[in-house]
Amino acid sequence: MGQVLETGIAMGSLYSLMALGMVLIFRTTNVVNFAQGAMAMMSTYIAFAFLTSLHWPVWAALIAAMASSLALGALVERVFIDHSSRPSAPIASLIITLGLYSVLEGVATIIWGANPTAFPWTLNGIFWHRGHLVVSTNDAATFAVTLILVVGLFALLRWTRIGLAMRAMAQDASTAQLMGISLAKISSSTWALGSALGAVSALFLLPITYLQPTMMDTALLLAFSAAVLGGFSNLPGTLLGGLIVGVLESLVGVYVSNQLQNTVVFALIIVVLYLRPQGLLGRHDIKKV
Amino acid sequence: MLNVNDLTVTFGGVVAVDHLSFDVAAGQIFALIGPNGAGKTTVFNAISRFYPASGTIFFQGSNLMKVPPHRIAQQGIARTFQNIELFHSLTVMDNLLLAARGHHPAPWYQELVRSPGVGRAERQARARVDETLAFLGLEKIARSSIGQLPFGTLKTVELARCLVMDPTMIMLDEPVAGMNAEESLALADIIVRIRDSLHLTILLVEHDMSVVMRISDHIVVMNFGKKLAEGDPEYVRNHPEVIEAYLGREDTEPRAEA
Numbered sequence: 001m002g003q004v005l006e007t008g009i010a011m012g013s014l015y016s017l018m019a020l021g022m023v024l025i026f027r028t029t030n031v032v033n034f035a036q037g038a039m040a041m042m043s044t045y046i047a048f049a050f051l052t053s054l055h056w057p058v059w060a061a062l063i064a065a066m067a068s069s070l071a072l073g074a075l076v077e078r079v080f081i082d083h084s085s086r087p088s089a090p091i092a093s094l095i096i097t098l099g100l101y102s103v104l105e106g107v108a109t110i111i112w113g114a115n116p117t118a119f120p121w122t123l124n125g126i127f128w129h130r131g132h133l134v135v136s137t138n139d140a141a142t143f144a145v146t147l148i149l150v151v152g153l154f155a156l157l158r159w160t161r162i163g164l165a166m167r168a169m170a171q172d173a174s175t176a177q178l179m180g181i182s183l184a185k186i187s188s189s190t191w192a193l194g195s196a197l198g199a200v201s202a203l204f205l206l207p208i209t210y211l212q213p214t215m216m217d218t219a220l221l222l223a224f225s226a227a228v229l230g231g232f233s234n235l236p237g238t239l240l241g242g243l244i245v246g247v248l249e250s251l252v253g254v255y256v257s258n259q260l261q262n263t264v265v266f267a268l269i270i271v272v273l274y275l276r277p278q279g280l281l282g283r284h285d286i287k288k289v
Numbered sequence: 290m291l292n293v294n295d296l297t298v299t300f301g302g303v304v305a306v307d308h309l310s311f312d313v314a315a316g317q318i319f320a321l322i323g324p325n326g327a328g329k330t331t332v333f334n335a336i337s338r339f340y341p342a343s344g345t346i347f348f349q350g351s352n353l354m355k356v357p358p359h360r361i362a363q364q365g366i367a368r369t370f371q372n373i374e375l376f377h378s379l380t381v382m383d384n385l386l387l388a389a390r391g392h393h394p395a396p397w398y399q400e401l402v403r404s405p406g407v408g409r410a411e412r413q414a415r416a417r418v419d420e421t422l423a424f425l426g427l428e429k430i431a432r433s434s435i436g437q438l439p440f441g442t443l444k445t446v447e448l449a450r451c452l453v454m455d456p457t458m459i460m461l462d463e464p465v466a467g468m469n470a471e472e473s474l475a476l477a478d479i480i481v482r483i484r485d486s487l488h489l490t491i492l493l494v495e496h497d498m499s500v501v502m503r504i505s506d507h508i509v510v511m512n513f514g515k516k517l518a519e520g521d522p523e524y525v526r527n528h529p530e531v532i533e534a535y536l537g538r539e540d541t542e543p544r545a546e547a
Contacts, residue, residue: 180362189397
């Protein structure tokens with residue numbers, strides 16, 4: 001049971017990171033980024049390319065992957081999303097991110113093929129164990145990195161000027177603009193940050209999913225559910241939602257059936273949303289109309 | 290300072306502002322008055338560049354028609370709103386920080402890696418905000434969130450927010466609306482004090498005639514988007530057409546509506 005929870009929390013942390021990225025982007029720019037997983041997948045392939053083709057050391061390849069994910073987020077925002085100059089219908093940006101999702105997977109398939117590949121470097125071994133409870137090194141690193149990123153994200157939002165501007169833009173973009181804040185800059189920062197959170201998640205999922213173009217499909221769906229469960233504009237709720245989804249998935253996998261994992265998770269989410277349509281920690285007044 | 294020439298704003302078929310021209314001199318307290326729907330706030334919004342408009346607006350020699358909305362603040366123009374546009378879930382302090390120039394985010398690669406200039410600019414902005422809070426006596430409520438404060442206080446907070454933007458001109462849209470007579474006079478005094486000690490130019494839309502007549506140097510009266518009359522308070526108060534259209538026939542004594 002302890003082991004099941006441990007695995008669940010590790011997976012849940014990664015869904016939370018993905019989901020926090022999505023929610024951050026949604027709150028600030030009003031776009032649900034369905035390409036979140038595919039963008040993260042591209043970053044892991046970039047790390048792979050640096051490791052195998054250019055023979056960079058692991059740390060440099062990981063830094064390159066993170067830098068590329070920040071840049072990819074900002075680039076996607078600049079090219080496809082930028083609402084600051086030309087407002088467009090929310091449905092249009094939804095289609096754009098869905099389209100981007102399949103285009104990125106297609107591009108990855110053309111370049112690297114559809115077969116799952118093992119990433120040439122993983123965190124092996126056991127970090128800590130007592131009795132039947134084993135914490136692998138990958139899980140321990142997942143916990144540590146998630147904790148650092150979550151605390152860092154909340155500190156950024158609470159105490160820095162970019163964080164304050166993100167909160168302001170989420171609340172009332174036109175007044176923020178009037179304060180002299182460039183919505184374009186906030187918007188690209190948010191996308192860069194959101195994309196990087198997804199990339200971290202993807203790098204830690206590699207030992208489970210292997211490197212393949214569709215590696216983040218399930219994670220995207222679960223992260224999206226986690227975000228919805230949390231209220232979709234509420235960051236602590238999203239964190240909680242991710243952990244719940246991860247633990248549920250793990251419990252169902254062990255005690256019910258591996259095949260039913262997603263089915264049961266989604267069924268429970270539907271029940272929760274039926275009882276609390278605004279999400280676990282969400283409030284009714286999510287967006288001002 | 291501000292030269293508005295032939296300004297016209299139309300919404301569909303409705304002409305909200307109709308070939309309006311006026312000039313505001315530096316250091317003036319300049320009031321725009323007129324009945325509801327006369328187009329006063331629309332003039333403010335045109336200067337803020339919210340709507341497409343024809344005609345020209347020059348501010349300190351630069352053509353505002355070529356300036357995007359988020360650069361208006363940089364030009365030295367700050368404003369308040371009729372219905373208060375503060376960020377409701379944020380504190381007074383955060384609302385002011387957002388407006389302070391040093392607190393405006395740079396491109397993402399500088400902000401997210403927190404290059405050295407970022408922290409320095411943040412600290413300077415904080416100092417600027419503290420100074421303004423002290424100037425208007427708002428230190429005690431710096432950490433309160435906007436949602437908890439009474440309307441009259443919020444008007445002052447909005448004014449404080451204008452000041453941290455280091456403007457050369459501020460536009461106040463009904464600064465004393467919703468205040469009682471005592472509060473109104475106190476705020477009117479603050480407005481005069483700001484003009485005198487900070488050497489700002491003030492453009493004002495206000496319905497409270499006692500305040501307008503008390504503090505304005507120059508008044509433009511609008512009706513149906515057009516200029517009806519313009520002059521000093523004495524001239525406007527006695528202008529027959531103004532009395533007819535706005536002040537009301539029997540209500541020549543200025544102490545009218547709120």
